[in-house]
Amino acid sequence: MNDLEKRRSEGRAAILxxxxxPSRVLIVEKLSAKPYCVCELTAMVGADTSTVSKHLSILRNAGIVSxxxxxxxxxxxxxxxxxxxxxxxxxxxxxQNLQRQLSYLKA
Amino acid sequence: MNDLEKRRSEGRAAILxxxxxPSRVLIVEKLSAKPYCVCELTAMVGADTSTVSKHLSILRNAGIVSxxxxxxxxxxxxxxxxxxxxxxxxxxxxxQNLQRQLSYLKA
DNA sequence: TTGTTATTTGGCAATATGGCCAATATTTGA
DNA sequence: TCAAATATTGGCCATATTGCCAAATAACAA
Known part of the structure; x- marks a missing residue:
């Protein structure tokens, strides 16, 4: 892995x-419909406000939300x-994984 | 977050x-061209064989590689x-993040 | 069988992540 | 100004992740 590849992989992995x-996936899905405030998202996620706020700051730092x-x-x-x-x-x-598991069950 | 949503988010987060x-992103990119054996991937990643083997097992368990x-x-x-x-x-x-940073620099 | 190559697994230490509580802004309205 | 509502930050602890080494396993060839 050369330096360019290394930096590229690191950048991509950081976004992923x-x-x-789970909470951040849910937040992204909810925000795909419309913007929500922290208190609304907190209710949806079902965790402490501070926890949700930290999740949001992770998403913001990655450029995923504003x-x-x-x-x-x-x-x-x-x-x-x-x-x-x-x-x-x-x-x-x-x-696809479910399909695979199903076909194992049949066999 | 109800139970269905919770399980859905957990499943998706597990794949992500x-x-x-970084190493797993690189592996996926390399495998997009053609299959490789562990020793070839080990050379590409530049880590211990056992480390790469564990990364591959994580990808396999997620159904991303076979x-x-x-x-x-x-x-x-x-x-x-x-x-x-x-x-x-x-x-x-x-x-997009780079663009944003550039426009901040200009301003 | 024995040795060689390729891979996986177990174990351990270092580091990172996640969640709650408490404390600290910040804005608004009485 | 003071109190209330909303968010963010710091601190702490439990847990998860990562990477290397060493040991075990598997396939093959001499």
Missing amino acids: KALAH DSKQGTSVYYSLEAPCLLRLLDCVESVIQ | KALAH DSKQGTSVYYSLEAPCLLRLLDCVESVIQ
Whole structure:
């Protein structure tokens, strides 16, 4: 792995890592419909506000979401629209795995 | 987050987690061209054989790659073709972040 | 059988991640 | 100004991840 490849892989892995948590996946899916504030997302995720806030800051640092303050609330929006197709691909891997398991059961 | 949503997010995050490591991203990119054995991938990644073997087992457990033994070697192949488009999306997020940083510099 | 090559597995130490609580802004409205 | 509501940050602990070494396993050839 040369230096260029190494930096490329590290950059890509960093984005994937930012997505790779159940709560963060859920947040991205919810934000694909419309922006939500932290308190709304907190209710959806079902964790402490501070925990959700930290998840959001991870997504923001990765450039996946953006925030804008309105009154005392902070609203988050999805920045990268292609992420939904990305999740579709992930879903197809899951479906393929299920198919495989089914065919093992039959055999 | 109800139970269905919870399980869905966990499943998707598990796949993303399997991808979210520089060496594993590199492996997926290399395997998109053609299958390689562990020793070839070990050379590409530049880590201990045992380390690469463990990375491959993580990818295999996620259904992202499959393996087939040929002699004393084990060849790994990419199972999910859409993963390349997934990486393209990740790349576009990176490019978008760069654009943003550039426009900050200009301002 | 014995040795060689290729791979996997177990074990361990270092580091990273995740979650809650408590403390600290920040904005708004009484 | 003071209190209330919303978010973020710091601290701490439990758990997970990663990478190397050493040991075990598997296939093959002499």
